[in-house]
Amino acid sequence: MTNSWVNWAGDQRCAPARLAAPRDHAELAAELARATAEGYRVRVVGSGHSFNDTCLTDGLLLDLSRLNRVLEVDRDTGLARVQAGITLAALNPQLDEYGLAFPNLGDIDSQTLAGATATGTHGTGGRLPNLSAQLHAIEVMTADGRTVELSEQSGSEAWRAARVGIGALGVITACTLRLVPAFVLEGVERPVPVEEVLSDLDSHIDSNDHFEFYMFAHSPMAMTKRNNRVELPPAPRHHIVDWFADIAVSNHASDALCRVARRRPTLIPPLQRAAAYAFSYRRQVDRSYRVFTTPRLLRFTEMEYAIPREYSADAIREIKETAQRFDSPMPIEVRWVAGDDAFLSPAGGRQTCYIAVHQYQGMAHEPFFRACEAVFDRYSGRPHWGKRHYQTADTLRERYPEWDRFTAVRRHYDPDGRFANAYLDRVLGPVSAGQHQVDQPG
Ligand SMILES: Cc1cc2nc3c(=O)[nH]c(=O)nc-3n(C[C@H](O)[C@H](O)[C@H](O)COP(=O)(O)OP(=O)(O)OC[C@H]3O[C@@H](n4cnc5c(N)ncnc54)[C@H](O)[C@@H]3O)c2cc1C
Structure with a gap:
């Protein structure tokens, strides 16, 4: 039987070699190891609410919908640790029970947290940035099964790259959010x-x-x-x-x-x-x-x-x-x-x-x-x-002053381009095509 996947709009589809919905880090790491052994490229899908081909792959398609729990909430600091596959629809009422909320949201709540932040999903409000700016820390699993915690305090290159990362660095498994009192x-x-x-x-x-x-x-x-x-x-x-x-x-x-x-x-x-x-x-x-x-x-x-x-x-x-x-x-x-x-x-x-x-x-x-x-x-x-x-890496590079810094982090985190697909090849370029090397992007 052939696997198939289609986005919400019904106009982006693919036939991945394998579809997997891991329940924990161990299963996710095993899937990544198997994909590497078989030579498959890997994409993660959230709720499939993107309109372009960003999720498509003929390799391994990872569905994180089983990583959907709220892990820890601190009402006093407003920090909440949640698994990355949770949808905003499931998350918002749970945060409300703790008296917390996102300061801003987009038009819908069907997206997963990691899917929404990975593309820079936003609402409206001249004083308020997009949803990824509510991230306080992110846990990323790279292709070799290692998990890395990137945080606001580190202010590192990887932190600034991973918040809006279009799935190019690895699998985001959990996020810590900085929230505001419910309003x-x-x-x-x-x-x-x-x-x-x-x-x-x-x-x-x-x-x-x-x-x-x-x-x-x-x-x-x-x-x-x-x-x-x-x-x-x-x-x-x-x-x-x-x-x-x-x-x-x-x-x-x-x-x-x-x-x-x-x-x-x-x-x-x-x-x-x-x-x-x-x-x-x-x-x-x-x-x-x-x-x-x-x-x-x-x-x-x-x-x-x-x-x-x-x-x-x-x-x-x-x-x-x-x-x-x-x-x-x-x-x-x-x-x-x-x-x-x-x-x-x-x-x-x-x-x-x-x-x-x-x-x-x-x-x-x-x-x-x-x-x-x-x-x-x-x-x-x-x-x-x-x-x-209809942009390409060539037309986009000049519009992003920090483009080369992102490229350097990407090369460090995903040197083999395991998380690439045709979309990323087109809009970011192949991993090996980066211009400048930085010493320690992590
Ligand atoms: C009806 C509708 C209304 C919308 N309204 C808005 C709006 O108000 N504002 C706005 O800005 N956008 C809006 N969007 C766009 C939408 O918010 C984005 O496309 C968002 O990325 C979709 O989230 P998702 O969970 O479906 O992610 P997907 O579309 O499944 O994935 C998006 C990207 O995130 C990556 N990704 C997903 N999960 C992970 C993970 N765990 N680790 C690493 N990478 C991951 C995927 O590989 C892909 O590159 C809307 C879309 C629809 C269909």
Whole structure:
């Protein structure tokens, strides 16, 4: 029987020689030793929520979903040690029981912790960096079965490389997170004309803890979302209201509109204008992780770029204009994050605006995404490591000032390229192709 694996979007698949779901370090080390003996390359998969070929392999595919426990929590320091294969959906309520939370989260909670941090997954908030910046320590198993603990205190080269490592250094088995006291968010959604938002962008970003908006190519309206911390008790919505808001409207109704648009692309402009009018005022007050994330049921593919924050308004206008030339019924999403110091973080060293474009399943995405990428290129864009892009190591190297330092750590931790695949060969280059040697990257 042939093994097969497919990602969440259903458009990236592979037939690994072996699939394994180790239960502990010993089983994981044995799998790695066997892969080395058989000459297989190795990839780790989290929840398969990346849109590109980052997880694909014809060698050994490791599924860490059985390494999914919370190991230790210290309420006083806010440090929590957890196994790397746990999903954010499983982790958030457990942290809440200890009175702790992530300061920021993305749109969904289906990702594994290691999968989310490995690609620089982010939420929105001009003062808040991406999820990998919440890491305090990481335990990595290299191809020879050794485990290495890298920590914030060490500040080492490997620490700065491993936080956003795209699975290139080894298997992340556990992480220690630095969390904040649990908090309640008030989420307010409101339609505002795009040009009104863009004319006063900094104050929208800076006067809210978390500001973002969605817009359609063919509508002048933006659906703004502001999430702010409040000293109110959580007021969870009745599950019927939740179902109506998150499932019926956000998923089933949108899916139905996208299906119509896929059959009749000429209807996209009027459908988008109508859908934008359906945007309405919505308010939610609840535990932070319940406000940040919502279920996503309709299937699509996505490109997202990180550009310097100062270019936000110009780039947003250009992407909106570009999107008008292509048939996509789906919205454009815009968010902001603070910079951080991971070598390959798309937000590394700069205040960042993230712009994401989407295409509904079964509709052509490549010409649309390539046209958008040409815009992002002009604004020094760095692609989200878990989403579609067409860059190579040659085009990316100059966009990351610490590129060679990452390459040196990678060569030290994975000298034989055991954890490489076609994606990493393309976007990072082969392990042996590094330019500069550092003495002790560990
Ligand atoms: C509906 C949807 C909504 C999304 N929303 C957001 C969002 O709001 N913000 C955002 O930034 N992104 C978002 N994403 C993208 C998503 O967060 C990233 O692609 C993330 O990496 C997926 O996590 P995963 O657990 O599925 O990892 P996978 O996609 O399975 O893997 C991602 C990478 O991590 C590596 N990896 C996984 N586990 C390990 C491990 N234990 N050790 C070493 N390497 C490992 C894999 O090899 C791969 O390179 C979204 C994706 C979807 C489908």
